[in-house]
Amino acid sequence: MNSRARVDENSCSGHGDCVDVAPSIFRLDDDIAEVVADGPVELLIEAAEACPAAAISVVDADTGEQIFP
Ligand code: SF4
Incomplete structure (x- = not known):
């Protein structure tokens, strides 16, 4: 499955x-x-x-359905 990550810029500590x-x-x-x-x-x-800020979510690249968390 091809997936897409999204970063919450307000949570990311870089x-x-x-x-x-x-x-x-x-x-x-x-x-x-x-x-x-x-x-x-x-x-x-x-x-x-691995993200210490829990800033990353993962969605299905085709449907947009959330996979993680
Ligand atoms: S691991 Fe998380 S907090 Fe660190 S740079 Fe990546 S998204 Fe930002």
Whole structure:
């Protein structure tokens, strides 16, 4: 399944754990994580679980249905 991450910019603290886990999906821009690509659901959930601020949610890229949390 192709999934899409969303970052709550008000919660993101910019330490980049998501970039460490999934550098193909996230990059830091002015200390806020930006989503640059869709990706496999397992990887996006791993990144979301690594986020200390719980700022990442994951949705189905096709339907928009929330997958995580
Ligand atoms: S891990 Fe979470 S808090 Fe840290 S940069 Fe990524 S989205 Fe922001």
